[in-house]
């Protein structure tokens with residue numbers, strides 16, 4: 001108990017020193033909240049990662065265990081679901097293959113869930129044999145609709161974007177989409193650029209904008225205050241990627257990649273966004289690869 005107290009005081013002190021808002025200082029590590037205006041849609045947050053789950057009269061459809069580096073994180077998520085409902089967890093959907101979102105699925109499998117993901121998830125992860133990540137039981141390519149207890153959940157593959165395995169998970173009735181990492185809400189892209197598909201992502205966001213939805217649940221809490229995203233956020237992110245691409249194109253085609261271009265690359269229009277300073281070199285390198293290397 002005293003250690004927990006000490007740790008939270010330490011975190012609050014650090015947050016104060018870093019000038020973080022009061023709300024961020026007081027956030028618990030784990031939090032489950034019902035999405036406003038829905039009967040049965042929840043967000044489970046663990047630290048700076050979050051996922052969506054839907055409770056129906058016949059069982060639960062969950063997404064992303066978000067337990068990378070947290071050996072008990074999957075079980076903690078299952079326990080949070082059990083606080084909301086005594087219905088069984090029928091499905092666990094992986095948003096894409098990155099461990100920070102999908103490690104920890106064993107607790108769901110043990111609870112009887114069927115794990116579903118895009119087929120590339122298995123292709124990428126089977127050779128790696130990660131001890132903390134359970135491979136999917138079923139894979140899809142294209143579209144699948146899960147119907148359970150009066151709720152429909154659509155799984156859509158709309159081409160490569162943040163990775164080549166990202167699904168759009170859409171609730172048609174609630175007009176909500178769960179999209180992880182490709183469309184950061186209110187923050188600048190960062191490390192996720194490493195295996196990002198620049199041109200395909202522009203096509204992907206255009207397809208996402210054409211779908212019927214009002215609110216976007218991101219895989220990392222939206223800025224500020226953990227807000228959900230809107231179509232305007234998606235349009236802004238598309239513009240950001242297009243601006244980054246256009247800026248680096250000049251330098252890449254001018255023979256300045258890597259070193260000179262990476263040093264010169266700036267996007268002043270976005271410099272007030274959270275994550276700009278840390279993310280800028282990642283964005284620069286990815287677009288240098290595109291325009292200065294052809295990759």
Ligand SMILES: [Zn+2]
Nearest residue numbers: 098162181192
């Ligand atoms: Zn990712």
